[in-house]
Amino acid sequence: MTRHHLPSGTTSGLDFLIPDNWSADQALAVVELIDDLRERICMHYQFALHELLHEQRAPPVIPHLSDGDDPF
Template identity: 45%
Template sequence: MSRRTHPSSGLSRGLHFLIDADWSPQQAFVVFELLSDLRARIWMRYGVALHELICEQLSTPTGADIDDIEGGF
């Protein structure tokens, strides 16, 4: 039985992207570096806006009492 996982973006539809099981460690490293470079360039351009969005998503809901949040301490 296969287990379906969704990306952190929350998207449940879209293009499937398969990673070849026969990649060499060197091939995997090249792709890893490409993604790292892409992430760094996006951060350089949108860092402040991304930081604000991340803080927004991590903050408690407005007007909510900490005791009202499920799983609170």
């Protein structure tokens, strides 16, 4: 079974199975529902999500070195 890379980075856990017999209309309805849900969540938690993503994606903080300190 091929594992797809998810935006969350999740690589293990329970597989979420999507029926392979959905019509294009059914698939579009689910995509639109997910888009609407994402938009509502982002509107409500906009600033908190921005801060959390910034913290998670920021480079690690290196302690300040005094002049003459050799990190190696």
